Each structure stands twice: as structure tokens, then as C-alpha cells.
Amino acid sequence: MASYLDPRSGRTWPLDTPRWCGDAREPLLLTPLPGIGRDDIAPVRSIWRYAAALPFLPAAPITMGEGCTPLVEMRLGEGTALAKCEWFMPTGSFKDRGASVMLSLLREQGVRAVLEDSSGNGGAAVSAYAAAGGMQAEIYVPASTSPAKTVQSRAAGAGITLVPGSRQACAEAAEAAAERIFYASHNWHPFFLEGTKSLAYELWEDLGFRAPDNVVVPCGAGSNVLGLWLGFGELLRAGQVAKLPRIWAAQPANCGPIARAALGLPEQEAQPTIAEGTAIAKPLRLPECLRALRESEGGAVLSEEREIAEAALALARRGLYVEPTCAQAAAAFTKLLAEGRIAARETTVVLLTGTGLKATPRFAEMLGVEI
Numbered sequence: 001m002a003s004y005l006d007p008r009s010g011r012t013w014p015l016d017t018p019r020w021c022g023d024a025r026e027p028l029l030l031t032p033l034p035g036i037g038r039d040d041i042a043p044v045r046s047i048w049r050y051a052a053a054l055p056f057l058p059a060a061p062i063t064m065g066e067g068c069t070p071l072v073e074m075r076l077g078e079g080t081a082l083a084k085c086e087w088f089m090p091t092g093s094f095k096d097r098g099a100s101v102m103l104s105l106l107r108e109q110g111v112r113a114v115l116e117d118s119s120g121n122g123g124a125a126v127s128a129y130a131a132a133g134g135m136q137a138e139i140y141v142p143a144s145t146s147p148a149k150t151v152q153s154r155a156a157g158a159g160i161t162l163v164p165g166s167r168q169a170c171a172e173a174a175e176a177a178a179e180r181i182f183y184a185s186h187n188w189h190p191f192f193l194e195g196t197k198s199l200a201y202e203l204w205e206d207l208g209f210r211a212p213d214n215v216v217v218p219c220g221a222g223s224n225v226l227g228l229w230l231g232f233g234e235l236l237r238a239g240q241v242a243k244l245p246r247i248w249a250a251q252p253a254n255c256g257p258i259a260r261a262a263l264g265l266p267e268q269e270a271q272p273t274i275a276e277g278t279a280i281a282k283p284l285r286l287p288e289c290l291r292a293l294r295e296s297e298g299g300a301v302l303s304e305e306r307e308i309a310e311a312a313l314a315l316a317r318r319g320l321y322v323e324p325t326c327a328q329a330a331a332a333f334t335k336l337l338a339e340g341r342i343a344a345r346e347t348t349v350v351l352l353t354g355t356g357l358k359a360t361p362r363f364a365e366m367l368g369v370e371i
Contacts, residue, residue, distance in 0.1 A: 001015070002033060003015050003030065003031045004022075004029075004031075004190065005028060005029050005030055006026045007287075007288055008026065008287065009026070011026075018106060018109045018111055018182060020178065020183045021188055027188060027285050028190050029193065029226075030194065032237070033234055034234065034237060034238060035237050035238030036052045036053045036201075036234070037238055038240070040052040040053075046063050046064075046100075047067035047068075047097055047100060048061050048100075049201075049202075049205075050201040053201060055105075058104045058107065058108035059108065061104040062100055062104045063104070063132075064090040064128075064129075066097055068202070069084060069086050069087075069202070071083070071084050071085070071203075072085060072320075074318060074320075076314075076333050076334055076350065077333070077334035079333070079334070079344045080344070081330075081348045082347065082348065083350050084349050084352060085352055086351060086352060086353045087322060087323075087352065090128060092124070092357065093121035093125065093354040094224065094354070095186060095223075096125050098125070098186055098192035098193065098194075099126050099129040100195055101191055101192070101194050102126075102184055102186070102189055102191040102194070103130060103135060103184065105191045106184060107133055111135070111182045113138070113182065114126065114135060114182050115137075115183050115184065116137065116140070116185055117139070117170050117171050117174035117185065120276075120277055121277060121354055121358070124153055125186070126184060126186065127153035127156035127158035131157050131158075136159075137158040138158065138161060138177075138181060139153050139159070139160055139161070140173055141160060141161070142162070142169070142170045143164045143165070145162070168282070171187075186221075186223065187221045188284065192223060193226050193230060194230075196226070196227025197228070198227075199224065199228060199351075200227065200228050203349060204235055204240065209240065210241065211232060211244065212245045212346075212347040212348060213246065213346035214245055214246045214346055214349065215228055215246075216248045216301075216349070217351045218275070218278055218325055219251050219259070220251075220283070220325075221283045221285065222285055222286075222288070222289035224353070225247055225249055225258075225293070226289060228292075229244070229247060229291075232296075246296050246342070247292055247293055247296040247298040248298045248301060248332060248341075249289065249293060249299075249301070250300075250301050250329045251302055252278060252303060252305070252328060253303060253304050253305075254270065254273035255271060255273050255280070255281060256300075257270075257280070257281060258286060258290070259300035259301065261286060262290055262299055263300055274309055274312075275308050275323075275328050276324075276325060277323060277326075277354060299341065301331075301335050301336060303332060307328075307331045308327060308331055309324060310331070311331035312327035312356070315327055315330055316356065316363070320352060322353075322354060322355060322356050323355065323359045324359060326352045326354055329350045330350055330352075333348060333350050
């Protein structure tokens with residue numbers, strides 16, 4: 001029987017009572033799950049193919065066909081990688097995986113209204129899946145946020161609350177509001193990671209039921225790093241793969257606390273970055289992310305703003321129009337290859353997490369175009 005788990009103390013809580021944190025605001029995971037094999041895959045075309053790997057099954061999942069995204073072989077610099085095109089999802093980003101599972105499981109437990117704090121892809125995904133599931137969603141965003149960034153959530157019917165001050169102030173306001181509405185945060189709730197772990201199962205199936213050698217992941221709070229670690233860890237326990245793939249966290253040099261810690265570099269004050277979707281100055285699950293990188297024998301890469309911009313434009317000129325946030329994974333791949341940290345003969349997946357349509361102003365700046 002699965003339980004909520006504080007991985008730092010080992011304390012557990014029953015899963016049947018919805019909660020988003022420990023009693024002292026600890027970020028939680030779930031107790032280890034056994035994993036599944038190929039015979040357990042359901043005949044549906046979405047992440048719910050792997051529903052048997054979840055802690056419990058909802059009677060009616062909230063799904064819009066998320067997952068089953070293309071895996072495209074492409075030349076990047078001096079090597080060839082497999083680009084996992086995660087923006088092929090209903091709201092245009094990988095966060096649909098987590099939102100679908102998190103809200104499905106919470107609704108099964110009786111939650112009907114949720115709160116999220118995000119001005120970007122997380123808020124858009126929670127808003128859309130709440131709408132699809134007949135749930136109410138309220139999204140807290142910093143008051144300084146461009147109105148254009150909340151249009152997708154507003155269109156889905158979510159309530160938008162503008163919070164004065166910094167992004168951290170917005171998160172703190174959302175945590176305080178959790179007294180009146182359930183805080184279904186993509187950064188806090190372990191059910192969200194149960195959704196992102198579907199990526200591991202999908203890559204396993206994409207590659208003929210084997211693990212890649214490497215996965216290069218754009219990393220902010222680390223939900224994909226942790227999802228891959230959890231999912232491939234389950235496959236390893238189930239005897240479906242021989243080893244974990246090496247997980248490489250790609251972060252901007254302007255704001256890369258996880259990468260800096262993994263590389264043994266001193267902390268640095270965060271600066272603005274073109275990879276704004278990964279600009280998380282104080283990731284909640286830093287110790288767990290470092291553990292995932294260490295146990296997978298992977299590591300981290302920091303990229304400069306120029307390198308990220310060049311990677312975004314290079315991908316666009318190959319037909320892959322993605323956010324600079326995830327283009328940094330392509331920049332990281334070329335660095336890893338040049339430094340000999342990965343080999344050209346290895347199977348390496350580069351994760352591309354969000355559509356460039358959400359970053360049109362950024363591309364206009366890079367191209368010198370007025371809009």
C-alpha cells in the first residue's frame with residue numbers, strides 16, 4: 001500500500017487523506033512502487049497506458065490524449081540525438097502529464113477545487129485539466145506578470161489572482177491560501193511527479209522496451225528529472241531495464257542552483273534568463289534532484305544566454321519551434337558531447353518540453369522583429 005513519504009526523514013502519512021506537504025511543510029514523494037512490465041500496458045493512446053504504475057486507479061481519468069509524443073532523430077552539432085517532442089500535448093507543454101494524473105487522483109479523492117501558483121505552463125495545464133474534469137481552478141500569479149501569459153488559463157475558465165511582489169511572494173500567498181482551497185501545486189504535490197514519471201515508461205516503450213543511455217533534461221524545479229528517476233527506478237525494480245539512464249540536468253548559467261550544486265560550484269544570485277521556464281532560484285526538491293543525478297550517474301550542464309538563444313534558433317531552423325527554456329537541453333547535449341561526458345555511439349534523448357508559440361516575443365527579440 002503506497003503512502004506519502006518525506007524522503008528526508010522517512011516519515012509516512014496515509015494516502016487516503018489528500019495532502020500536499022508534510023506537517024512541517026516538508027515536500028513529499030510516495031513510498032517506492034514496484035513498477036510494471038509490458039504486459040501491464042493498457043490499450044489506450046495516452047499516458048494512461050501506464051495507469052497500472054500509479055498508486056491507485058481513478059474510476060474516470062481526466063485525459064485529453066496527453067503523452068505518446070514523437071521521438072525524432074536529428075543532428076545536433078557534431079552528434080545525433082533523439083528529440084522527445086513534449087510540446088505535442090493539449091496545452092503545449094510536458095506539464096500536461098503531471099496535471100492529468102494529479103487532478104485525476106485528487107478528484108477521485110473528492111477534491112473539486114484547486115489552487116496553483118504559476119504564470120506559465122504549470123498554470124495553463126492545471127487550468128485546462130481542471131476544466132476538462134469539471135473542477136474549479138484558481139491560479140495565483142505575480143502582479144507584474146504580462147497579461148498575455150495568463151490568457152490561456154483565463155480562457156479555460158480559471159480564476160486569476162494577481163499577487164503583489166516577487167515570484168516567491170506569490171508562492172507564499174498560495175501556501176497561505178491553502179487553508180481554504182486545496183493547493184494542487186505542480187512543484188509541491190507528489191501526484192504531479194506520478195504523471196511526469198510516465199515519460200520514463202514512454203521512452204522505454206519508444207525504444208523497444210529498453211532504456212536510453214542518456215536523457216538531457218531542461219531543469220527548473222526538477223519535475224522531469226525526478227519523474228525520470230522514479231519511472232526508470234520502477235522499471236529497474238520490475239526487471240524491465242538493466243540500469244538507469246544517465247540523467248543530465250540542463251540549466252541556465254544565470255539561474256542554475258541544481259546544476260551549480262551538482263557541479264560543486266558556489267551558490268550565485270539569480271539573474272534574468274531567456275530560459276525563464278527554468279528560472280527557479282530556490283527549488284524545493286534540491287536534495288532529491290541531486291540524488292537522482294548521482295544515482296543515475298548523470299550530472300548537470302550550465303549554458304550561457306548566447307548558447308541558449310543559438311540553440312533555440314538552430315532548432316527552429318530544423319523545424320522544431322520550441323521555447324528557449326527547453327532549447328537549452330540541445331545546447332547542453334552539444335557540450336556534453338564535446339567534453340566527452342557522453343559518447344556519439346550512445347542513445348541520447350534530448351527533452352524538448354514546450355512550444356515556441358508561447359515564446360513568440362522572445363523569438364522576435366532574437367530575430368530583431370517588432371510585433
